[in-house]
Each structure stands twice: as structure tokens, then as C-alpha cells.
Amino acid sequence: MTHWLIVPIILPAMLAPFIVLAARYHLSIQRVFSVVGVLAQIAIAIGLLWAASDGTIMLYQLGDWAAPFGIVLVGDRLSTMMVLLTAVLSLMVLLYAIGSGWDDRGRHFHALFQFQIMGIMGAFLTGDLFNLFVFFEVLLIASYGLMIHAGGNDRLRAGVQYVLFNLLGSTLFLFALGAIYAETGTLNMADLAARADLISADATVGIRVAAVLLLLVFAIKAALVPLHFWLPSSYAEAPGPVAALFAIMTKVGAYAIIRVYTIIFPPDLEVTQGLHDVWLQPAALLSVALGMIGVLAAKKLDRLVAFSVIGSMGMVLVAISIFTPASIAAALYYIIHSTLAGAALFLIVDLVKDSRGSLALRTMPPVAGAALTAGLFFAAAIAMAGLPPLSGFIGKLLILDAAFASDIQPVIWTVILASSLIAIVGFGRAGSTVFWKAKSMPVDDDAELTLPPSVMAYAAVFGLLAMSVALTVFGGFVHDFTTATADQLFNPEPYISTVVDTPGKLSSPTEGY
Numbered sequence: 001m002t003h004w005l006i007v008p009i010i011l012p013a014m015l016a017p018f019i020v021l022a023a024r025y026h027l028s029i030q031r032v033f034s035v036v037g038v039l040a041q042i043a044i045a046i047g048l049l050w051a052a053s054d055g056t057i058m059l060y061q062l063g064d065w066a067a068p069f070g071i072v073l074v075g076d077r078l079s080t081m082m083v084l085l086t087a088v089l090s091l092m093v094l095l096y097a098i099g100s101g102w103d104d105r106g107r108h109f110h111a112l113f114q115f116q117i118m119g120i121m122g123a124f125l126t127g128d129l130f131n132l133f134v135f136f137e138v139l140l141i142a143s144y145g146l147m148i149h150a151g152g153n154d155r156l157r158a159g160v161q162y163v164l165f166n167l168l169g170s171t172l173f174l175f176a177l178g179a180i181y182a183e184t185g186t187l188n189m190a191d192l193a194a195r196a197d198l199i200s201a202d203a204t205v206g207i208r209v210a211a212v213l214l215l216l217v218f219a220i221k222a223a224l225v226p227l228h229f230w231l232p233s234s235y236a237e238a239p240g241p242v243a244a245l246f247a248i249m250t251k252v253g254a255y256a257i258i259r260v261y262t263i264i265f266p267p268d269l270e271v272t273q274g275l276h277d278v279w280l281q282p283a284a285l286l287s288v289a290l291g292m293i294g295v296l297a298a299k300k301l302d303r304l305v306a307f308s309v310i311g312s313m314g315m316v317l318v319a320i321s322i323f324t325p326a327s328i329a330a331a332l333y334y335i336i337h338s339t340l341a342g343a344a345l346f347l348i349v350d351l352v353k354d355s356r357g358s359l360a361l362r363t364m365p366p367v368a369g370a371a372l373t374a375g376l377f378f379a380a381a382i383a384m385a386g387l388p389p390l391s392g393f394i395g396k397l398l399i400l401d402a403a404f405a406s407d408i409q410p411v412i413w414t415v416i417l418a419s420s421l422i423a424i425v426g427f428g429r430a431g432s433t434v435f436w437k438a439k440s441m442p443v444d445d446d447a448e449l450t451l452p453p454s455v456m457a458y459a460a461v462f463g464l465l466a467m468s469v470a471l472t473v474f475g476g477f478v479h480d481f482t483t484a485t486a487d488q489l490f491n492p493e494p495y496i497s498t499v500v501d502t503p504g505k506l507s508s509p510t511e512g513y
Contacts, residue, residue: 002051005060005073007044008083008121011037016114030110031098037114038091041121045084052080053481055488057498059127067127067499068188074127074499077485078332082124082255085336086248088467089343090117092460096347097241099456100354105150105239112149115142116245123252127499129180129187132256133173136221140166143249146242147234158237165230169220176213183207190499192264193492196271204271211265211272215279218260221253224280224317225287228310232294235309236302240350243302244343250313251335257320258328262489263496267323281321281408285415287314292419295426301352301359304430305345308384311419312338318416319399322406328486330398333479337391337471341383344464348377351453351461352434361430363437373453374435376461381427383468386420391471396420398479 015037023029051058058075061067075083094113096102103109119138126132140163147159181187183206184195199207216227223231231250235243257280265272291311298304316338319331351373353359379390386392396416403412471478488494 002058002060002075004044004048005058005075005125006062008041008048008087009073009118009125011040011044012114012118012121016111016118019111019114020108027104031103034094034110034113035091035098038087038094038117041087041117042084042091045080045087048075049077049080049084051075052077055484055494057495059498068186068191071131072127072188072499073125074190074495075125076495077481077488078255078258079124081332081336081481081485082251083121085251085339086117086120086124089245089248089339089464092463093241093245093343093347095463096244096350096457096460099454099458099460100241100350102150102239102241102350108145109149112142112145113245116146118142120248120252124255127189129189129192129260130177133170133177136173136252137170139249139252140170143242143246146245147238149239149242152237155237155239158233162230162234166220169217172213172220173217176210176217179206179210179213183210188499189259189263190492190496193496194500196264197269199271207271211275212279214260215257215275218253218256219280219283221256222250222313222317223253223287223310224283224313225290225310226283228287228290231310232303232306235306235346236300240347240353243306243346243349247309247339247342247346250309251316251339254313254316254320254331254335257317258331258489261323262328263492266490266492276321276323277407280317281406284314284317284321285412287311288318288415288419289314292422292426296422296429298426298430299361301361301430301434302346302349304361304426305342305349308345308423308427309338309342311423312342312384315396315399315416318412319402322402324402324405325483325486325490327399327402327405328489329479329482330395330402332482332485333391333398333475334395336478337383337395337468340464340468340471341380341390341392344376344380344461344468345384347457347461347464348373348380351376351457354453356434361433363433372458374431376458376465377431377435379465379468380461381431383465385423385427387424389472391468391475394472394475394479 015033019030052075060073062071119135119142122135123132144159144163148155184192186192220227235246267276288311291307291314294307295304298307316331316334319327356364383390383392386396400413403409406412
């Protein structure tokens with residue numbers, strides 16, 4: 001049992017109350033502790049990923065109570081990869097929030113930020129469905145506080161809509177958990193994997209209902225059409241760095257689908273036949289189409305980026321719905337790419353908003369630092385639209401290649417290629433309106449002078465785009481890792497035996513370090 005596995009959850013859980021109680025009125029101290037905490041998260045995440053990279057399944061039993069009775073955290077290739085992605089994204093978002101001054105526009109930004117990280121890390125590391133629900137609620141509470149940071153009626157209205165829709169998902173989650181526990185007597189994922197396979201054919205109604213409810217809950221988190229209504233307004237109205245951090249939030253839903261429907265309800269399980277290709281795949285294709293049409297039809301830059309997130313999540317879920325090792329590997333690669341590209345776009349939108357005043361897609365005078373901001377937007381738009389040479393192009397090629405295993409491969413290819421063309425037109429229209437045509441507008445000498453964005457704010461966006469470039473350069477290495485991860489997911493026996501068959505024993509305080 002390794003004690004390092006709980007540190008990504010405990011560290012932000014301790015930092016948040018410390019910031020509130022000891023550094024409440026000292027913003028500089030809050031900033032120092034937040035940055036140091038996130039840097040420590042990255043170091044720990046790298047160590048965990050390295051430990052899991054050879055296929056090792058790490059286990060932490062809280063209170064040394066063995067599963068299925070105790071709470072367990074599990075670290076494998078998938079969970080540690082998502083933990084590292086979250087930690088790196090958090091650092092860039094935090095640097096932007098400090099450089100742009102967003103953390104000084106409201107109260108308790110850094111404490112809420114740490115609680116948000118705690119919820120995300122817990123969702124990725126938990127080995128128990130009920131605790132997945134608990135960490136979803138931690139995410140919901142912290143994200144609502146961050147969403148309404150700095151106030152405003154529009155932001156408050158979008159925040160209420162976000163909370164109400166996600167509370168509906170939480171209610172469905174509880175119903176699903178109740179049904180699963182009634183049928184199996186356990187909520188531990190590894191234990192459920194063994195018990196779900198033992199349910200007789202004439203007693204599958206309850207577990208089928210639970211599997212469908214879980215898919216609906218995770219589809220809400222992943223903003224899958226038609227359960228996506230909460231996302232455009234919520235992400236568009238949220239503060240720029242908060243929206244960038246939320247780029248990982250929809251990936252929590254995708255992660256949960258991959259985890260639950262490869263371990264507990266795998267594609268070959270008779271109880272849940274048809275969930276993936278009959279239910280998930282059409283909705284995912286519709287998400288790709290609707291998201292990219294929204295990019296073309298958007299009248300404001302922030303909503304354009306929000307719809308591109310819906311489209312990118314549809315792309316991820318199309319790959320997941322094929323449910324082969326190759327498609328899951330492609331989905332994992334695209335998850336990394338879309339998280340980095342989406343976060344960069346939200347930060348660039350905030351750069352434009354601070355200088356332009358309005359995000360409406362109409363010709364206005366140039367923004368401060370227009371050349372550099374335009375270059376960043378151009379690169380991020382290429383990445384999100386899936387054009388070469390950046391990682392989005394590689395990700396889409398992997399998904400198109402994996403689609404050969406699907407019965408509707410021509411449909412998948414048509415939707416992905418057509419939506420990519422629409423996205424290119426939409427991003428091109430927005431970029432030319434905001435940056436290129438702006439040069440033809442006369443500058444009002446009496447207008448208030450707007451200072452260009454800070455160096456730290458630009459550095460955060462550069463960091464995200466640099467990682468997207470690195471994802472392209474080292475694409476072969478990353479794809480090899482995601483392929484090994486997919487193979488591990490489709491061979492869950494080591495995961496199950498590590499979690500369920502490991503006996504609890506009293507460990508010394510230093511064991512595992």
C-alpha cells in the first residue's frame with residue numbers, strides 16, 4: 001500500500017482551509033501557497049505516473065480497511081495520467097489568474113481553487129462508486145463558487161442553471177447507486193466487476209436500469225447532446241481562468257464512462273448489451289455535429305469556444321462508443337489534446353475581453369497586444385479544429401482509424417470530416433472579425449487607453465500551446481502509453497485482484513514511502 005496515492009487529495013484539502021484561516025487578508029501569501037501546492041501536485045503526479053507506467057496497480061486503503069468494506073484509492077495508468085493532466089492544467093490556469101489579477105476580483109478564489117482540485121483528483125483516484133458521487137459533489141460546490149467569482153447578474157444566472165442541472169444529475173446518480181447496491185450489495189468497482197457477471201439472465205432488470213442511469217449521469221457531466229444545455233452559458237459567463245479549469249471537468253464524465261464501462265459493464269457483458277453502440281454512439285455523433293455548427297453560428301467569441309468544447313467532447317465520446325482498445329487509446333490521446341486546446345482558447349478569450357470590452361463578433365478597434373493575441377488564437381484554433389501540424393490532427397486521425405472497427409464507419413467519417421470543415425470556417429470567421437478586420441477601424445483618440453496583458457498571463461497561454469506542440473512532437477510516445485492504458489483497461493483482472501484480493505493489514509506510519 002502506497003501512501004503517496006492519497007496526497008493529491010489531502011494536499012489541496014489542507015491548503016484550502018489554511019488559506020481561508022491563516023491568509024485570508026493576504027493575497028500574496030495565498031498566491032505563494034497555491035503555486036507551491038500545485039507544483040507539489042505536479043511532482044507527485046509525475047512520480048505516480050512513473051510508478052504506474054509499467055502496469056503496476058497502486059492501492060491505498062483508508063484506515064487500512066480492505067475492500068469492499070473500506071474506502072480505497074486506486075492508481076493505474078489511466079487515473080495517474082488524468083491526475084498529471086489536471087495538475088499541469090491547474091498550474092497554467094493559476095499563473096494566468098495571478099497574472100491577470102482575476103484572483104483579486106472576488107473573495108476566496110485560491111481556497112475554492114484548491115477544493116476544486118481536490119474534487120477532480122478524488123474523482124480520478126477513487127475505486128468506489130459512492131465516493132465518485134462524493135467527489136462529484138465537491139466539484140459541484142467548488143465550481144459554483146468559482147463560477148460566480150467577482151459577481152454579476154449574468155454570471156449568477158448561469159451559475160444557478162449550472163447547479164440545478166448538475167443537481168439533477170446527482171439525484172439520478174443516487175438512484176443508480178441505490179439500484180446497484182440493491183442488486184449486488186456493494187459499490188466497490190472491483191467487487192462490482194465480479195458480481196455483475198454473476199447476475200442471472202432473468203434478474204437483470206435492476207442492473208440494466210442502474211447502468212442506463214449511470215450513463216445518463218456521466219453524459220450530463222460530459223455535456224453530451226441532448227444533455228448539454230448547461231454548458232454554453234455556464235462556460236461563457238464564467239471568469240476566464242475558471243472556464244479554462246473547467247476544460248478538465250467534462251473529461252471527468254468521459255473518464256467515468258471509460259472506467260465504469262470497461263471494468264463493471266464491459267462491452268461483452270450481456271446485461272448491458274447495446275448501451276455503447278445503440279445509445280452512446282448516435283448521441284456522440286450528434287454532439288460533434290451540433291458543437292461545430294454552434295461554432296459557426298455563435299455571435300460571441302466566448303460562446304464559440306464553449307460550443308467547440310461540446311464538439312470536442314463529442315469527438316472523445318465517438319471514440320469511446322466504439323469500445324475497442326484502439327478507440328479508447330485514441331480517445332485518451334484526444335482527451336489530453338482537447339483539454340489543453342480548450343483551456344488555451346478560454347484564456348485567449350479573456351485576453352480579448354479585457355482589451356476589447358465586448359466579445360461580440362463584430363468589427364471593433366484593435367485589442368491591446370493584438371498581434372501576439374491573434375497569433376495565439378490562430379495556433380489554438382488550428383489545434384481545436386484538428387488541422388496539421390498540431391495534436392488535434394493526430395487525434396482525429398487516430399479516431400478515424402479506430403472507426404474502421406465500427407459498423408457505421410462511413411457515417412463516423414462523414415460527421416467528423418464535415419464538422420472539422422465547419423469548425424475551420426467558424427474559427428476563421430471569428431479570427432478575421434476580431435483581429436484582421438479590426439485594423440481597418442479608426443482608433444478613437446479620446447478612448448481610454450487599455451494596457452496590454454501581463455507577461456505572466458501570456459506565459460500561461462504559451463505554456464498550454466507549448467504542451468500541445470509537445471503532444472504532437474512526442475505523439476508516438478504518448479500514443480504508445482495510451483495504447484498500453486487501453487490494453488490494461490480491457491484486461492481488468494490485475495485491477496480486480498489488487499483491490500479485492502489484497503488483505504488488510506496494520507501498516508507502520510512510514511510504510512509505502
